[in-house]
Amino acid sequence: MARIGVIGFLHETNTFAPDVTGLDRFEEADAWPGLTEGDAILEATRDMNLAVSGFIATMRAAGHEIVPLLWCSANPSGPVEDAAFEAITARIEARLRGQALDGLFLDLHGSMVTQSLDDAEGELLRRLRAITGPDLPYVAALDFHAILTQAMVDRTQAMVAYHSYPHVDMAGTGARAARMMQRLLAGETFFAAWRKLDFLVSMPWQGTLGDAPAGALMAAARALETEDCPEVQFIPGFPLSDTPESGPGVLAYARVPARATHAVQTLVREIEARRDAFSGRLYSxxxxxxxxxxxxxxxxxxxxxxxxxxxxxxxxxxxxxxxxxxxxxxxxxxxxxxxxxxxxxxxxxxxxxxxxxxxxxxxxxxxxxxxxxxxxxxxxxxxxxxxxxxxxxxxxxxxxxxxxxxxxxxxxxxxxxxxxxxxxxxxxxxxxxxxxxxxxxxxxxxxxxxxxxxxxxxxxxxxxxxxxxxxxxxxxxxxxxxxxxx
Structure with a gap:
């Protein structure tokens, strides 16, 4: 039985929005729980369509011990106040120090921007690694609209993103993250390959239902997955985050580096072939x-x-x-x-x-x-x-x-x-x-x-x-x- 820490810190940042996101927005509940710490996370997120819920349920069913640390989210809005990021990160760090863990699960959005940080998730991971060291298995769940960065890839052993928009598979994504964690705990190693694309996709045209291009691309990604290459992901990104890293990403994990690279190259060709299909009519x-x-x-x-x-x-x-x-x-x-x-x-x-x-x-x-x-x-x-x-x-x-x-x-x-x-x-x-x-x-x-x-x-x-x-x-x-x- 492994002891797995659980952390959640989610925000989708619209850098064009006129407001600033303070600590109070993370503390209050809305559709999802407000800032919650310790064992209270287990009940607060139970049986919800959330990645943290799916991860906890899957790992507990497999007999592993969950060590809940802190979970919070805020509704999408303008940049996160530096003070709010520092306050929440400090509370996470305090709960993580001294823990004897075999792995760490992170429920992240992937497009958090603060007043001073373009890649808040990358910075959060850097600070956590300073506590746990580089070898503790980190598996992160990401939103469909995450903005991939090299720092995020380098500081985790695996990241899995939602497959659907509408995000009906958030809990399912947590279960996928749990399966990757279990394979890492069993001694498997996965190599990452990834690629950033050079265009932005507007939110209304990112949907995966019906004949939408993103739906076809998700099917193409699933067709590339095998036991040896369990995750191949098209992550369209959040286009309202004006940062140097903005744009869609393709990410794959495989036991052999060449297999991950091949999957990424293949999916990138599929995406480029459909680039012009990401469009539609807007009415006044x-x-x-x-x-x-x-x-x-x-x-x-x-x-x-x-x-x-x-x-x-x-x-x-x-x-x-x-x-x-x-x-x-x-x-x-x-x-x-x-x-x-x-x-x-x-x-x-x-x-x-x-x-x-x-x-x-x-x-x-x-x-x-x-x-x-x-x-x-x-x-x-x-x-x-x-x-x-x-x-x-x-x-x-x-x-x-x-x-x-x-x-x-x-x-x-x-x-x-x-x-x-x-x-x-x-x-x-x-x-x-x-x-x-x-x-x-x-x-x-x-x-x-x-x-x-x-x-x-x-x-x-x-x-x-x-x-x-x-x-x-x-x-x-x-x-x-x-x-x-x-």
Whole structure:
């Protein structure tokens, strides 16, 4: 039986977002647990679609001892404050010192940027290696949008990334990490090969469902895997992180270096052949509503992708909401608008009352609130369990919530931002997404896991927000030379 330490420190950093991510954002719960230390991690993450959950369950089933140290995450947002990174890293270091471990599992995102560090994960690994030495087996789980760096590859024995977007396989990725850890503990050695690609892929076009190019590439990667080359990965990266290392990566592990190199070269050729397929149409709010004009049947999802909290959006922009109200479009629902003050006021007034306060429109420069009055239809405490494939088992805590209506448009309001990717968010407030003709969901791709089956059509809408969908709208300053912005 081996003793395996467990650490989690996750943040997807949108360097273009106007906010800064402080320690409080890691301490508070949202869809996932807040900062948790020691044995409390075991219960806090149990039975969730999280890499840490899958790793712990798999290793314990194999008879190994788990030593939980610290786990935390913060919703995607602007750069992490240096002070927050230092505080959390110091707590991890303090818990790691003196531990007699046979291996260390790290649940990481892979695209954390602080005020001073382009590669926060690489620096975290450097500091941990200073405590444990270079030989302790490190296996890391990475997000689908991780940004690979040489420091990350050099300081781990293996890294495994999610295969799917929507990320329905996060727990499964943890189980893959556990299998790699067990092989390392058994004395196997794996050699890494990797390659950085010279273009950026916008978030809406990274999805793996249907005939999406990323889905075909994931299948191509699986076809290259063997017992001797167990991991071949296409990791599309997070395009809203403006650093010299940004861009997709290909990573493989094999018992023989030449096998890993061959797998990487083969997959890179497949990716390059599909480079032009990573594209799609973006609609302005008015263009989207024009496209729906005159339709009497069918349900349409308008993905408010640029205000996706899962990519650093504030979750409170009102461009799409105001377009619905201005055009007099009924049987529509907008989810989720984050406005804690509005939610508190709604709770103070109670269901059935009317709240005449501005809603949203404060988190993104140039935006403006939607005006009331709004009828309060239902209230909730924001605590519920995710039921869809992406948020499955997640014990959410979004703070006081409300469902309100103005002129035939309903809005789900939360106190903490979270992308609309689970029908449980509707059910918590007594709503059924099937009752609406138009669903406006603040999400880019994750919503597809639980909502796509409800829709006759899905349009990607480019309303104002920090999760920029057309990368040509951004002024990148720090990319390495030769990177193509698509």
């Amino acid at each position: 709010p008015d263009e989207a509503l024009d496209a729906l004009a005159g339709r009497d049947a069918g349900r349409v999802i308008l993905a408010d992708t640029q205000d996706n909290p899962g990519g650093g959006g504030s979750g409170d922009t009102t461009g799409m909401l105001r377009a619905l109200l201005d055009r007099g479009v009924g049987r529509a629902c907008v989810a989720i608008v984050c406005d804690a003050a509005f939610a508190r006021a709604a709770h103070a007034l109670g269901a059935g009352a009317r709240v005449d306060l501005p809603l949203g429109g404060r988190g993104y420069p140039g935006d403006e609130p939607a005006t009331g009055p709004f009828e309060i239809l239902a209230l909730g405490d924001g605590r519920f369990v995710g039921t869809g494939p992406f948020y499955l088992g997640c014990r959410m805590d979004l703070g006081p919530m409300a469902r309100v209506r103005r002129d035939g448009v309903e809005i789900l309001v939360s106190s903490r931002k979270q992308q609309a990717a689970d029908q449980a968010m509707f059910h918590h407030l007594g709503a059924d997404p099937r009752d609406y003709r138009i669903l406006v969901l603040k999400s880019s791709v994750h919503f597809r896991a639980d909502f796509a089956a409800l829709a006759d059509e899905i349009l990607m809408v480019k309303a104002p927000g920090a999760n920029t969908a057309d990368l040509r709208d951004l002024a990148f300053r720090r990319l390495r030379p030769g990177v193509e912005i698509r």
